Amino acid sequence: MATRRRVAVIGAGMVGVCAASFLRRDGHEVTLVDPNGPGEGTSFGNAGGLNGASIVPMSMPGMIWNVPKWLTDPLGPLAIRWSYLPFLAPWLIRFLRSGTPAQVEVQARALRSLLKPCLETLLPLAKAAGVEDMIHRRGGLFVYRSRESRAKDNAGFELRRRHDIACEDLNADEIRQLEPALSHEYVCGVLIHENAHTVNPHRLVASLAEAFVRAGGKITRAKATGYVIDGGKLSAVNTDSGEIAADAAVLAAGIHSRALAGEAGDKVPLETERGYHLMIRDPEVTTRICVADGAGKFVATPMETGLRLAGTVELAGLDAPPNWERARIMLRHGRRMLPGLATNYAEDRLTMWMGHRPSLPDSLPVIGPSRRSPDIVYAFGHGHVGMAAAPMTGRVIADLVAGRPPAIDVTPFRADRF
Numbered sequence: 001m002a003t004r005r006r007v008a009v010i011g012a013g014m015v016g017v018c019a020a021s022f023l024r025r026d027g028h029e030v031t032l033v034d035p036n037g038p039g040e041g042t043s044f045g046n047a048g049g050l051n052g053a054s055i056v057p058m059s060m061p062g063m064i065w066n067v068p069k070w071l072t073d074p075l076g077p078l079a080i081r082w083s084y085l086p087f088l089a090p091w092l093i094r095f096l097r098s099g100t101p102a103q104v105e106v107q108a109r110a111l112r113s114l115l116k117p118c119l120e121t122l123l124p125l126a127k128a129a130g131v132e133d134m135i136h137r138r139g140g141l142f143v144y145r146s147r148e149s150r151a152k153d154n155a156g157f158e159l160r161r162r163h164d165i166a167c168e169d170l171n172a173d174e175i176r177q178l179e180p181a182l183s184h185e186y187v188c189g190v191l192i193h194e195n196a197h198t199v200n201p202h203r204l205v206a207s208l209a210e211a212f213v214r215a216g217g218k219i220t221r222a223k224a225t226g227y228v229i230d231g232g233k234l235s236a237v238n239t240d241s242g243e244i245a246a247d248a249a250v251l252a253a254g255i256h257s258r259a260l261a262g263e264a265g266d267k268v269p270l271e272t273e274r275g276y277h278l279m280i281r282d283p284e285v286t287t288r289i290c291v292a293d294g295a296g297k298f299v300a301t302p303m304e305t306g307l308r309l310a311g312t313v314e315l316a317g318l319d320a321p322p323n324w325e326r327a328r329i330m331l332r333h334g335r336r337m338l339p340g341l342a343t344n345y346a347e348d349r350l351t352m353w354m355g356h357r358p359s360l361p362d363s364l365p366v367i368g369p370s371r372r373s374p375d376i377v378y379a380f381g382h383g384h385v386g387m388a389a390a391p392m393t394g395r396v397i398a399d400l401v402a403g404r405p406p407a408i409d410v411t412p413f414r415a416d417r418f
């Protein structure tokens, strides 16, 4: 290592913890700063997919034509709180504009560079934390009730195939052999062999953070509020509990990164795509792997604490209270997917959660130096794929802080692209 630096990593979600772990491995003096415990933000309740193949941007050509149907279906995958629309409009326009065929190719290539090495990058960290067994490498399955709904996802599977991702088409019998509890309504599916999942995203992040501390890293419970910068050089991160001396900082505060990026000179269109999960403790039936209902846009994941049904996008901003009906919808979807689930559950067997996907309109995160100081490096905005993209983001952040050429091309992720 060339220079040992004092690095403050702001945010102890999956992204911040992976970055802190790789920075510590490089020998830096690293402090993770978060007012909450590791993995208690969006990294807590996601679907757990560690999917190298999740390279399909959210804004795809022709997607707009599905929107009216999604919005008018109360069980549909998309909801907008109309009072929020005036604030959302500029992001939405950028989102729709980013879905051209040419841009989708560029975004997919960039996402693939981050996601393909997910497991090979994560496993050494998980091994050091003693939690390799929390990562199940059994593939991921998409299922469809009709050939027509399968055809709507053709463009996404073709995009994956163009990026050398093996997508195996399965017929009704083959999906049943793989997942016996699935409804007989499903007529076809696609198995993606390289995908994996964790059986507990929160415990995974918390365990990686514990390993980081055992390796000499430090965690400080505080909320970062700004930076002390003089002549372009960082000397400290300000927090609500005082200054943390630092000559480098990594901003990995998920959805809360926008204001702190502004402090560092960059205006980024970061928006929350709120998502929900509903968990069933001791379910009567479950899936073996992550199963996504292709049309319903929700995922069933077998977790160590029960069956997790996760999904939906709700565009309503950071401050609106959760609409728990969006989570309850998951139960209805889940019963249709897995008819062996009970028709009624005592409330103490169900838990619901809402989280904020930190999303940029082009489905790419922001990774790279800030405008005000090269000492402040960004690692936020991973949207729907933060669990899977975090390990490689962490490695790249360590490269940037060390002044090494990054392991992948980070040009598509630069903050000034907007």
Ligand SMILES: Cc1cc2nc3c(=O)[nH]c(=O)nc-3n(C[C@H](O)[C@H](O)[C@H](O)COP(=O)(O)OP(=O)(O)OC[C@H]3O[C@@H](n4cnc5c(N)ncnc54)[C@H](O)[C@@H]3O)c2cc1C
Pocket: 010, 011, 012, 013, 014, 015, 016, 033, 034, 035, 036, 037, 038, 039, 040, 041, 042, 043, 044, 045, 046, 047, 048, 049, 050, 051, 222, 223, 224, 225, 252, 253, 254, 255, 256, 257, 274, 275, 276, 277, 310, 311, 312, 354, 355, 356, 357, 358, 379, 380, 381, 382, 383, 384, 385, 386, 387, 388, 389
């Ligand atoms: C329903 C749902 C399903 C999902 N499924 C998947 C999936 O299957 N696979 C996948 O890869 N991704 C999935 N995601 C996305 C994934 O969860 C996120 O992209 C990822 O968790 C983002 O991680 P993060 O570390 O950037 O943010 P977070 O986990 O939110 O962490 C940010 C941290 O920053 C802290 N913080 C905030 N402000 C400050 C401050 N001022 N100072 C210090 N700390 C601060 C917070 O307390 C928090 O701990 C899903 C998301 C949702 C909502």
